[in-house]
Amino acid sequence: MTVTQLSTFVLVARLGSVGAAARALNVSESAVSQALTALRTHFGDPLIRRTGGGMRLTPAGARLLPVASRMVALSADAEVAVRAVRGAPDELRVIATSTLTEFVLPSLVEAFACRAGRRTETSFGAASGNEMRVLLENRLADVALGPDLGALRGSEVVSEPLFRTRLVVVTSARAPRPSGPPPLWSWLVDASGTDPDADSGRLLRRLGVTERHVRVFPNQTAAWAAAAEGAGVAPALTHLASPRIRRDELRVLDTPATPSDATWYATALRPEHRSPATDGFLHFLRTPAATRIMREPGTGVSPSQFRPPVHVTLWGG
Structure with missing residues (x-):
């Protein structure tokens, strides 16, 4: 055994x-x-x-x-x-929703590696809300970024609000408004659209969209590209989709459930069970530098600033 x-x-x-x-x-x-x-x-x-x-x-x-x-x-x-x-180097295992893993998490991990006071072996990957809670509670992950996981009474984890944004629905800037009510539209999502705890999953549930009207893509970028080509509509966080909206590739559609507020949370075990690396990363997430990365993904640190002793690997999917 x-x-x-x-x-x-x-x-x-x-x-x-x-x-x-x-x-x-x-x-x-x-x-x-x-x-x-x-x-x-x-x-x-x-x-x-x-x-x-x-x-x-x-x-x-x-x-x-x-x-x-x-x-x-x-x-x-x-x-x-x-x-x-x-x-030995501290170990830090970070998990996040598929959208955060695609746009934000790599830059956050890289920036934290440059600021950490000691060497840290950091791994990161994507997980659903249910997976996040199980991985955290069983010490198979240290920090989760995404939905609020600490709302249940008696929970072993603690969630803190991290970043607020807005959830919208986008479609091709050249396409007319889809006919019929939103539940009958063709919805294009990444893996978060199948996660009942993620923003996209909750939106589809609020609108009553059934599985037969949903197409799942490998990532959010692919879903937005299909929407820009007129294949359907896609959930989007405004600050992530804004470059495509400014380039007139996508436009925002109002629905009975959007625009709506969306909040990212950082979740970890209670303080007495955290490692120094976990505490350090949670502290970093509250800094202006981390907020700037979340607001403007892809603007982390330059390669010349990255310290080689910190090893970063992709372990989830």
């Missing part, structure tokens, strides 16, 4: 499927299945069974889950402690 196997079990149990756990860990579904098989062999119990509605814990699996969660958390604490004694 290994910590990796326990982490995999916890993610499958919390997220509800092998596929969701594989996406969160950025590994293949077969790797997740192999870890579960090894754990089942060790305990002599299936632990999790497939049902028509998803996954269901066996009685033994239900008893194992809280214990496994504590073991995974203790393993994370142990790694932080050993790193500190060895003088």
Whole structure:
């Protein structure tokens, strides 16, 4: 039995499927299945069974889950402690919605790396709101940027408002207004449009848009490009889409739910469970430099200012 196997079990149990756990860990579904098989062999119990509605814990699996969660958390604490004694670089794992990962997160991480007082190994990637909460609570991520995850009573995480913007709907500047009510329009979204916690996902739910009227693109840029070509309409945050609006590629459509306010939050475990790198990054997010990057994405630091000792990798998707 290994910590990796326990982490995999916890993610499958919390997220509800092998596929969701594989996406969160950025590994293949077969790797997740192999870890579960090894754990089942060790305990002599299936632990999790497939049902028509998803996954269901066996009685033994239900008893194992809280214990496994504590073991995974203790393993994370142990790694932080050993790193500190060895003088190794701090570790910082940041996750965000797909939109923030595409436009903002790389520049934020790069700018933080240049300002950090000590070496930090930083990794970052995209996750849905549900995945964010599970990854944070099980110490598999340190900071999440996106929706408010700390609103639930008894939550182990704390969310703080970080940046306010406006959510709008855009279409081709050359196309006429779509016919019919908004639920019948062709909606073009990135992965955040399928996330019920993200701004785009909440907007589609408020407007009553069904899945058959939604097309999902690899990223927000691709969705806006399709909208500019007249393929449909797309949710957009005004400050991110403003360059395309100024170039007359896109124009804003009013809907019963937009324009509306949107807020990005920074979420982490409670202070007593945070690493120095996590505290440092949260402090950086409140600085004018970080606000400027969020307001004007892509204006981070120049390559000559980036300090090589900080290693940045992309680990999520």
